[in-house]
Amino acid sequence: xxxxxxxxxxxxxxxxxxxxxxxxxxxxxxxxxxxxxxxxxxxxxxxxxxxxxxxxxxxxxxxxxxxxxxxxxxxxxxxxxxxxxxxxxxxxxxxxxxxxxxxxxxxxxxxxxxxxxxxxxxxxxxxxxxxxxxxxxxxxxxxxxxxxxxxxxxxxxxxxxxxxxxxxxxxxxxxxxxxxxxxxxxxxxxxxxxxxxxxx
Numbered sequence: 001x002x003x004x005x006x007x008x009x010x011x012x013x014x015x016x017x018x019x020x021x022x023x024x025x026x027x028x029x030x031x032x033x034x035x036x037x038x039x040x041x042x043x044x045x046x047x048x049x050x051x052x053x054x055x056x057x058x059x060x061x062x063x064x065x066x067x068x069x070x071x072x073x074x075x076x077x078x079x080x081x082x083x084x085x086x087x088x089x090x091x092x093x094x095x096x097x098x099x100x101x102x103x104x105x106x107x108x109x110x111x112x113x114x115x116x117x118x119x120x121x122x123x124x125x126x127x128x129x130x131x132x133x134x135x136x137x138x139x140x141x142x143x144x145x146x147x148x149x150x151x152x153x154x155x156x157x158x159x160x161x162x163x164x165x166x167x168x169x170x171x172x173x174x175x176x177x178x179x180x181x182x183x184x185x186x187x188x189x190x191x192x193x194x195x196x197x198x199x200x
Contacts, residue, residue: 022063023200024056026166030194034073036094036186037174040144041080042087046095048072050192065104065119070128072097073190080138090137092145097129102155113163120156123172125188127151143181151188152176166196 032048052069074095082088106119127149134145157170174187 021059022056024198025053025200026056026164026196026198027051027053028067028069028166028168028194028196030168030192032071032073032190032192034075034188034190036075036178037189038077038184038186040184041077041092044076044078046074046076048074048095048190050100050194052100054196061109062105062107065102065106065121067100067102067104069100070097071100071125073188075186075188077134077138088137090135092132092134092138094130094132094145094147096125096127096131096147098125098127100125104155108161113161115161117159117161117168118157119159119170120154122175123153123155125151125153144179144184144186146180147186148176148178148180151178153188157192161198164198166198168192168194168196170194 029051032050033045034048035043035045048071050069050071054065054067056063056065058064077092079087079089100123102121102123104119104121106117108115108117110116130147132145138144152175153172154175155170155172157168159166159168170192172190174189177185178188179186
C-alpha cells in the first residue's frame with residue numbers, strides 16, 4: 001500500500017495542475033490532540049500545535065491541497081503490560097516536533113465566499129526533535145522508547161471557507177509503526193483543528 005501512495009499523489013497533482021482553474025496559497029495554525037496507539041501500554045492524549053502553509057490547486061469542485069507545517073505531538077503512557085501479562089502503573093512521556101507534509105484530494109461545494117469542503121490523503125511526518133522520559137519499569141520493553149525519524153499516515157476531514165478564512169477539522173490515522181522495536185507497535189493518531197487565511 002505504501003508503494004502505491006506516492007504514484008497516486010503524483011498522478012493527482014498532475015491531473016489537478018492540468019485542470020487547474022484556480023490556485024490559492026495560504027497560511028494556517030491550530031491545535032492537535034494526539035496519542036500513540038500501542039499494543040503494549042495504556043495512553044492518554046496530549047495537546048500540541050501546528051503552524052505552516054498550504055496551496056490549493058483545482059477546478060470548480062475538485063482540488064488537490066499540498067501542505068507543509070511544523071507540529072508538536074506526543075503521548076503520555078500511564079501503564080503497561082509486563083511479561084507476566086499483568087498491568088503495571090508506570091508513567092512515560094514523549095513529545096515530537098515534526099515537519100508534516102500532507103497531500104489531500106478534496107471536493108468543495110457552495111457559494112464563492114461560503115463553501116464547504118471534504119478531503120483525504122496521505123501525510124508523511126519527519127521528526128525534527130524528540131523529548132521523552134520513561135520510568136525505569138519500561139526498561140523490560142526493548143526499544144519501546146526508541147523511535148524512527150519519520151512516519152506515514154492518512155488524513156481525512158472537512159472544512160469551511162468564509163471569504164479568505166478557512167477552518168478545518170481532521171483526523172489523522174497512523175499507517176506505520178513509529179517505534180524501532182520489532183516487538184511493540186506504536187502508531188501516532190490525532191485530531192487537529194486549524195484556522196487558515198488565504199493570501200493569494
